[in-house]
Amino acid sequence: MKYSDEQLVLAGDVVQIAGKYRGTVIAAIDDKSYLPGGEDWEYLGRGAMIKTDFGGLVHYPEDDGDLVLVRRGVSP
Incomplete structure (x- = not known):
């Protein structure tokens, strides 16, 4: 799965969702x-x-233009 700028979505990433919400990727399946x-x-x-x-927990099954990387988290 990728962000709109073609970077990979990775566990630990902090993301902005739809321009107003925040979240943390717990699984980049x-x-x-x-x-x-x-x-x-x-x-x-x-x-x-x-x-x-x-x-709470939301599954994004495919690339979503509403997800923007705010900062990379620490990968396990």
């Missing part, structure tokens, strides 16, 4: 990048699981 416990979401098969400030 396509690239098998997970924060501890994030591998539990691998069964979804693709996309990213993001812990958001507006709705």
Whole structure:
């Protein structure tokens, strides 16, 4: 999964969503990048699981132009 600027979405990334929300990527399933416990979401098969400030855990199954990288997190 990639951001609109073609960078890979990775676990630990802090993202802006739809220009007004924030979240942290806990699982980047396509690239098998997970924060501890994030591998539990691998069964979804693709996309990213993001812990958001507006709705808890949200699965983004494909590239989404509303996701913007704010800063890279620390990869496990």
